[in-house]
Amino acid sequence: MYLVQHLINTNLFDEVFIEYCIPSEKIEKYPRKDKKNIYVDIVVEKDGHFYPIEIKYKTVTQETPHLLFGEKDIPVKLGQHGAQNIGCYDFWKDVKRVELFEETFPKCERGVVLFVSNDEAYRNPPTTEDVGYAQFSIHNGRHIPANSTLNWKGDLAIAEGRPPLKITYEYTINWEAMPHIPKHHYILT
Numbered sequence: 001m002y003l004v005q006h007l008i009n010t011n012l013f014d015e016v017f018i019e020y021c022i023p024s025e026k027i028e029k030y031p032r033k034d035k036k037n038i039y040v041d042i043v044v045e046k047d048g049h050f051y052p053i054e055i056k057y058k059t060v061t062q063e064t065p066h067l068l069f070g071e072k073d074i075p076v077k078l079g080q081h082g083a084q085n086i087g088c089y090d091f092w093k094d095v096k097r098v099e100l101f102e103e104t105f106p107k108c109e110r111g112v113v114l115f116v117s118n119d120e121a122y123r124n125p126p127t128t129e130d131v132g133y134a135q136f137s138i139h140n141g142r143h144i145p146a147n148s149t150l151n152w153k154g155d156l157a158i159a160e161g162r163p164p165l166k167i168t169y170e171y172t173i174n175w176e177a178m179p180h181i182p183k184h185h186y187i188l189t
Contacts, residue, residue, distance in 0.1 A: 013046050014046055017044075040052045056114070058116075059118050060121075092136055098110070124139055135150040140175045146168065173187055
């Protein structure tokens with residue numbers, strides 16, 4: 001919501017939409033036919049062009065200062081999300097969704113996928129290339145060539161309902177430290 005408010009306050013956009021709804025049947029190549037609607041976190045419009053923004057925030061337990069009802073530095077404890085393999089898959093799923101929006105709708109431009117985490121496991125490569133989620137890894141420096149297919153390794157229960165993803169564009173993962181938020185880093189594609 002802070003980001004939405006910031007986008008509105010900049011007066012750079014004609015419109016800012018939250019939880020933008022797209023009927024899934026409008027996207028012929030959408031892999032998840034079990035979903036009626038696709039919800040995009042934020043879509044901004046400028047001069048008749050639309051830019052989707054998808055956001056993921058995955059944390060490990062960490063005490064962090066918080067502004068609570070006007071009182072500064074009240075510590076809150078962030079929750080433990082875990083399941084980094086699913087978090088990695090969800091990142092690439094969002095990347096693919098944004099690519100499909102651009103491919104399907106002529107007025108939709110390249111969007112943004114923002115992944116924020118204080119979990120160092122995301123920034124590190126898998127311990128072995130044989131691990132089931134290895135192709136979905138989002139470790140620092142990871143390069144995905146254009147037209148790559150990301151798939152699970154082995155017959156994994158976790159792959160159920162999470163199909164392979166054919167990524168259209170080339171990407172290189174570069175994690176950046178978040179200013180003013182201890183131990184948090186982000187990817188912006």
